[in-house]
Amino acid sequence: MYICYTSINEIQMIENLGHLEESVLLLVMIVEEAYGVSIGEAYEKKTGQSISIPAIHTVLKRLEKKGMVRSRMGAATAERGGRRKRIFEATPYGFKVIAEIRENRLQLWSLIPKLDIQHG
Amino acid sequence: MDKHALNEPEVRPPRWADRFLAxxxxxxxxxxxxxxxxxxxHRRRKKYNLRKAQRMxxxxxxxxxxxxxxxxxxxPYHLINMPGMISNYLKIAGRNTLKNKVFSLINIFGLAIGLAACFLILQYVHFELSYDQFHEQADRIYRVIREGGRTKGATNHPGVGPALKADFPEVQEYARAVHQSIFIGNLTTWSYIDEAGEVTVFNEERVYNVDPSFLTMFSFPFVYGNPEHAFPNTSAVVISESISKKFFGSDNPMGKTLLLNGQRPFTVTGVFQDVPENSHIQFDILVSYFFTEGWGGEWNHNWDWRWPEYFTYVLLNPQAKAEALEAKFSDFAQQYLGEQMKELNEEERFFLQPVADIHLKSPQLTKEQEVHGNAQTVYFLLLIAMMILLIAWINYINLSTSKSIERAQEVGLRKVAGASRTQLITQFLFESAIVNFLAMGVSLILVMVTLPFFNQLTGKNIGTTMLDLVLVKEYWFWLILAGVFVFGSCCAGLYPAFVLSSFRITTVLKGKFIRSRSGTTMRKILVGFQFVISIALIAGTIMVFRQVTYMRNQDMGYVKDQLLIVKSPRIVDSTLQQRLETFKTELSRNPDIHRMAPSSDIPGKLISQLNFIRNRGEGTDENSIAYHVYIDRDFIETYGLTMVAGRNFREEERLPPPDQRTDPVPVMVNEKAAASLGYHEGEEALHQLIIFGLGPGEWVGEIIGVVSNHHQQSLKADYDPLLFFPIPGLLGQYFTINLSMQRPSETISFIEQQYEAAFPDNPFEYFFLDDYFNRQYAADQQFGSVFGLFSGLALIVACLGLFGLSTFMISQRIKEIAIRKVLGANLTSMVLLFSGDFLKLILIANLCALPLVYLAVNQWLNNFAFHVNIGWLMFVLPAVTLLLISLTTVSIQTIKTGLKNPIKSLRAE
Structure with missing residues (x-):
């Protein structure tokens, strides 16, 4: 029963994973200590686009709800006004989804006929 | 700020945004x-700048x-379930109430008695507080009282009212009222002759002379006529509805003529509704203040400043401040009385007293109109009411927590089934709300049933049915009712609810539940508190009753049991001397009549004539006060007074009219007056010359005799200093007749015959002196009865609680009793064992309560010049009573259980 339940969800979620979600999920995997600020900085560095903290929070929450990341409370720093961090990491399911997306893309890439001609 | 400047400047995000976030x-x-x-x-601040970081x-x-x-x-998912849960709570509460019938009855009736007592007392207190509130301008009416001559009196000089109005713009109006005794006598006879020539005649006492403004200042509603034009001339009389009924039946009395003392005609110009009971001034007939104009020759009603006999009221402007006006009174007194004060060597001071304060908050004043209430008593009764309610609530708390063991398993099961603590507390609160609700219903029924008896007890007519009660019409009564309900349900319910809901499932269901020590202690403290209240109330009741009995039985200094008072005739002519002689002789022929004496006053009332006396040759600073009594020479023997020294008046001695007092007037004094003149032995006072009647005229008197003291007033007051004069007008106000009590009704009808023969046209009215005298104790006796009643109620409620508690205590120890019995204990030792707890409690409660009671009772007794001593009875009786009650309760329960077959108790599980 459990398996059946997730398999249906997987398909939907993969379909629903938006561009920003995908990026943030990837960043969670890349960044060492992934939490709101660090992800935001990494995003800006990697993409050159700026992003607000609330946007990141929203995305992280959505990913957590979909079961692709999980979180725990980390340490507090003075810089944060004594507040703790919520540190995220990708779940195996998250990795699986990312891998599937990549595969899907590669499959699609390989189907482009002009690609070879143009680039020789 | 400096600190920040020294260190790295503190940079932080905008504070308001941070707060808003939080x-x-x-x-x-x-x-x-x-x-x-x-x-x-912080990162952005370094990367960009502070402002951008802040903006972001x-x-x-x-x-x-x-x-x-x-x-x-x-x-709130649990709310969906609410109606269902509530009906379940109600069902369980109902079942529990029915299951423990005894406990429920004790709870409900205990609470009901407490509440009923509370309502009755509230009603009484409300009545006492309502005095003189019915006047529309009550908040602006003040009585001007006077301090001077070493007394503080309710009355004032006649000149004060007009002068206040003339001098102070704050005073809108003044009104004076003076009792007829000042002008004519305590009694006046009023007669009405109808068209057929039939005479209706009555003696009236409650007659006042008033200014016309009296009726417009106060709000005494009129049935006929108009308060604004009630006194068109000095021959107008305004009467009450009941006087109108007495004389004219149901006819309209307007314009009819009433004769005063058979001589002076008055025309009825108005009829007012009977003066409500909660008025400080009580009267039946009002005549114009000015009808005696010219009686005193030169003397002027408006401008006299030497006759402080007038109740003086002022109506202030709405903006006026009483304190501000009062502050100007010392200059005012100096202006009008300066010389007189110097002459008499005494200071006169005036005060304003709000009319609504007269009944309860007035200081002890001489010449007060009516016996006034006592704020202390009122607040004390309120306290008792609260105590009774408290006892009832404590009962509820005790019984419910002690029942907890029984219900522990129920609680455990409920918890297992998923009940939260909130739900359990709600459930128990529901139960207490139901008990409170039922109790409230029962208490209202109780109040309705007992109200007539309560009225009798207090001597006040505060309404006979629930709907009559003023209380019911007051919104605050319903507020109090709701408050008591909520408070009772919550406070009495919360503690048990918390205790009951706090049980742990596992312990309870395993059956290992042991009564907690703290719960028991709490219960003991509560029961002890009930004992303290009960002891205090019993002890208080004992002392009040002892004092009242003492006052009634105390030797008054005269024979009071066989004295009949007949009001003396007022319609008389020149043949008076002869008629009086005939009457006296006729009476002396009857062997049942010992003696008869006319006099101006009789014991049982404050004497209205009061003046200074001093030895001749002394200065005015030696003045002391004495009451003037005019007596026949037979007075001394009729009353059984004794001559301490000197002789009685002679037959031919009469007090001459003021203008013929050339020789010293023969006077007698009582021991108290002699002492205040400085003569502590009667003989010393004989033939001393004294000055009396200061003020408009001073006269010299010679003391020819000293009479023993007697109680002129109740035992609250000390002996009054009395100055006796031989009666000038022969009659006085009263005939005192000393008769044997063998055939009283025959004797009285004989007296009536003789009276009617001697004084035709005069009504024959009589009373017994001891009844008249004891009237003064009515208030104390009522206080005693009310106090006794409520102490009894408190005791009953406390006993109910004790009974319930001991029943429960024993039921918890059934097995223990059985085992003890099996092991050979006898009933006596078990009774002793189980009563031990209660004995200790009673002992401690006694130790707490008695010192308090001692202080309170002592203070109360100090109100009486003559009072009983606090005897041992007060300390012993309450303790013994409580001891007996609790021992009986506990023993009965123990014995009942102990007599059971132990096997039965042990086998049951």
Missing amino acids: WYCAPELLDEIQGDLHEAF FVAEVLLFCKPSSFPKFDY
Whole structure:
């Protein structure tokens, strides 16, 4: 029963994973200590686009709800006004989804006929 | 600030935005959101600049402000279930009430008695507080009272009213009222002759002479006529509805003529509704203040400043401040009385007293109109009411917590089935609400049933049915009712509810439940508190009753049991001397009549004539006060007074009219007056010359005799100093007749015959002196009865609680009793064992209560010049009573259980 339940969800979620979600999920995997600020900085560095903290929070929450990341409370720093961090990491399911997306893309890439001609 | 300047300047995100964030953000999200924003802020500050970082911080705080960041609102699923749960609570509460019939009855009736007592007392207190509130201008009417001559009196000089109005713009109006005794006598006879020539005649005492403004200042509603034009001339009389009924039946009395003392005609110009009981001034007939104009020759009603006999009221302007006006009174007194004060060597001072304060808050004043109430008594009764209610609530708490063991398993099961603590508490609160609700219903019925008896007891007519009660019409009564209900349900219910709901499932269901020590202690303290209240109330009752009995039985200094008072005739002519002689001789022929004496006053009332006396040759600073009594020479023997020294008046001695007092007037004094003149042995006082009647005229008197003291007033007051004169007008106000009580009704009808033969046209009215005298104790006796009643109620409620508690205590120890019995204990030792707890409690309660009672009773007794001593009875009787009650209760329960077959108790599980 459990398996059946997730398999249906997987398909939907993969379909629903938006561009920003995908990026943030990837960043969670890349960044060492992934939490709101660090992800935001990494995003800006990697993409050159700026992003607000609330946007990141929203995305992280959505990913957590979909079961692709999980979180725990980390340490507090003075810089944060004594507040703790919520540190995220990708779940195996998250990795699986990312891998599937990549595969899907590669499959699609390989189907482009002009690609070879143009680039020789 | 300096500190910050020295260190690195503190940089932080905008404070308001930070606060706003903390305000809307759910606490569990605050860590990540606030933390991230702060961290981002510091990084951006270094990366860009402070202002940009700040701007971004604010923008992001606003972006975060969305429902997902707010505290989570749990949908109250349990509320869907509410109606179901409530009906379940009600059902369980009902079942429990029915299951424990004895406990429920004790709870409900205990509470009901407490509440009923509370309502009755509230009603009484409300009545006492309502005095003189019915006047529309009550808040602006003040009585001007006077201090001078070493007394503080309710009355004032006739000149004060007009002068106040003339001098002070704050005074809108003044009104004076003076009792007829000042002008004519305590009694006046009023007669009405109808068209057929039939005469209706009555003696009236409650007659006042008033200014016309009296009727417009106060609000005494009129049945006929108009208060504004009630006194068109000095021959107008205004009467009460009941006087009108007495004389004219149901006819309209307007314009009819009443004769005063058979001589002076008065025309009825108005009829007012009977003066309500909650008025400080009580009267039946009002005549114009000015009808005696010219009686005193030169003397002027409006401008006299030497005759403080007039009740003086002023109506202030709405803006006027009483304190401000009062402050100007010393100059005022100096202006009008300066010389006189110097002459008499005494200071006169005036005060304003709000009319509504007269009944309860007035200081002890001489010449007060009516016996006034006592604020202390009223508040004391309120306290008792609260105590009774408290006892009833404590009963509820005790019984419910002690029942807890029985219900522990129920609680355990409920918890297993998923009941939360809140639900359990709600359930128990529901039960207490039901008990309170039922009790309230029962108490209202109780109040309705007992109200007539309560009226009798207090001597006040405060309404005979529930609907008559003023209380019911007051919104605050319903507020109090609701308050008591809520408070009772919650406070009495909360403690048991918390105790009951706190049991742990596992312990309870395993059956290992042991009564907690703290619960027992709490219960003991509560029961002890009930004992303290009970002891205090019993002891108080004992002392009040002892004092009242003492006052009634105390030797008054005269024979009071066989004295009949006949009001003397007022319609008389020149043949008076002869008629009186005939009457006296006729009476002396009857062997049942010992003696008869006319006099101006009789014991049982404050004497209205009061003046200074001093030895001749002394200065005015030696003045002391004495009451003037005019007596026949037979007075001394009729009353059984004794001559301490000197002789009685002679037959031919009469007090001459003021203008013929050339020789010293023969006077007698009582021991008290002699002592205040400085003569402590009667013989010393004989033939001393004294000055009396200061003021408009001073005369010299010679003391020819000293009479023993007697109680002129109740035992609250000390002996009054009395100055006796031989009666000038022969009659006085009263005939005192000393008769044997063998055939009283025959003797009285004989006296009536003789009276009617001697004084035709005069009504024959009589009373017994001891009844008249004891009237003064009515208030104390009522207080005693009310106090006794409520102490009894408190005791009953406390006993109910004790009974319930001991029943329960024993039922918890059934097995213990059985085992003890098996092991050979006898009943006596078990009774002793189980009563031990209560004995200790009673002992401690006694130790706590008695010192308090001692102080309170002592203070109360000090109100009486003559009072009983606090005897041992007060300390012993309450303790013994309580001891007996609790021992009986506990023993009966123990014996009942002890007599059972132990096997039965041991086998049951």
